[in-house]
Amino acid sequence: MxxxxxxxxxxxxxxxxxxxxxxxxxxxxxxxxxxxxxxxxxxxxxxxxxxxxxxxxxxxxxxxxxxxxxxxxxxxxxxxxxxxxxxxxxxxxxxxxxxxxxxxxxxxxxxxxxxTEDLTPIYVPEPEDEAVRDLSRARETAMKDLKDAKYQLKALLLRNNINYAGTANWSAKHLRWLTELVLPHPAQQIALQEYLHTINERIARLKRLDNELAHQVQAWRYYPVVKAVQAMRGVRLLVATGLIAELGDIRRFDHPRKLMAYVGLVPREHSTGDKRRIGAITKCGNGRARRLLIEGAHSYRYPANISTDLQLRQEGLPKTVVDKAWQAQLRLCRRYQRLMHKGKHYNVVVTAIAREMIAYIWAIAKQVVLIDVNPKHRLARVPA
Incomplete structure (x- = not known):
């Protein structure tokens, strides 16, 4: 042509x-x-x-x-x-x-x-990938709805000056205490019962979505990547699934800095001449992926350690993936403490950790290839 x-x-x-x-x-x-x-x-x-x-x-x-x-x-x-x-x-x-x-x-x-080639095409996910992403987002919506229902119930109790004497809110003991409450007016009692009914329904809905997501992701073509990135501290199944579902094949980025910019975790810059001005992060790209990274970055405020849960997640993974995850944990825990000792704001420190987390996740994903074995998938090393 x-x-x-x-x-x-x-x-x-x-x-x-x-x-x-x-x-x-x-x-x-x-x-x-x-x-x-x-x-x-x-x-x-x-x-x-x-x-x-x-x-x-x-x-x-x-x-x-x-x-x-x-x-x-x-x-x-x-x-x-x-x-x-x-x-x-x-x-x-x-x-x-x-x-x-x-x-x-x-x-x-x-x-x-x-x-004139002035347009930049975006990444279009495969139908299977979009289906898993929809399920992951449905689970996030269910979590938000559950939180909203809890806030509404707590607001009702606050207006009536009713305080829970225990320490663990929404535990089994707390829920039993809520069922035993008697408000001064019958109309308020009906409102309380409806709030409790809504909370119980949304808890059951969240459990159904959690079980279905854990089941569906095992047949997903990116399950090897989801399993591998769980070697990272602060990245469990739900976070790993949501992150990969939002970003797709993160190995399409030839450098981790491009992935950092894609999720909006790089600082703004307005420089001219001899002046260089650096601002807050750009917050461009996928906001849900950025929020999941921020959630996972909070776990690095503790000293480096291989917990029982993390050890179970790392079982069966290649040694290169486990070593890379341990290297990330050592570096990010030290960086967290160093930035805090410098007097940096807590949110700034967590954002910096999240920015480096996505780089290590990119490095781990580069070591994983997808191999179709009748429709099952397994992990393998990338040939040198």
Missing amino acids: NKHNILFIGLDTHKEFVEVAYIEDQRGAQAVHFGRISSAKTAIVKLAKQFQSKYPQATLHFVYEAGPCGYWIYRLLTSLGHCCYVVAPSLIPKKPGDKIKTDKRDALKLAKLLK
Whole structure:
């Protein structure tokens, strides 16, 4: 194919319709508004056939913004043999003086920017990976709903000046104490019972999702990576599954600094001339993966140690993975104490530890390859 045998097609996707524009790969070519089509799969297939019949010698390159509609258009077009790119809305160049935004303009802009190579495609997960990610996010939502229900119940007790004398909230003893409470008004008693009922339902829901996630991840193609990164301190099954589900194959990054920047754990910088200004972290990329790393980084405030639980997680792993995890624990525990002695804020220290954690996780993932053995998976060393 020569340079002029490419047709760039911009899609502005919505729930009910898709706005379409295209531009030929020729010098001086102008973007053309094709029109609006339905967002049904049959309409997308018909659109691709129309462009193929009109430009039989051209390769079709589609592009659209990532959004709530997911990746089904990408998977449909690639299954038909066409090139398709999904771009993040935050990475699309925008002129400061352009104050008019319409669906037609968005489609034209996407087509022109794809032609000039000013768009950066994002990583699109496989359907299996997205399914595990949805299950992991459902578990996180269940945890948030349970916390919200507990806060609402505690607020009711606080308004009535009822305090628990024990030390462990939400233990079996605490739950029994809650069931024995009698509030002064019958309406309040009904509210208390409904809150308790909601909490019990959400606890059961969380347990179901935990069991299902632990079961489904064992048949996942990234289970060897999930199992390997659990050799790290502060990275148990739920954290490891959520992290890998959000990031996908983290070995696609050729350097750990790129992965640090991808999860938004690198500092902002605004430097010019002789002045170099470093600010807070960028918080770009996947916020859920960043939060999971921050959660795991808190465990490094204690001295380096191989606990019984960590030893069980490391059983059956290659020696190189276990050695790398121990090296990470020694370094991160020392770094945590050193930064705290320097007087750094606790949140700054934890963020610094999380930034280095993702580098060690990247190093461990590089030592793991995925081998399909009838649909099962196992660990293996990367050949030197």
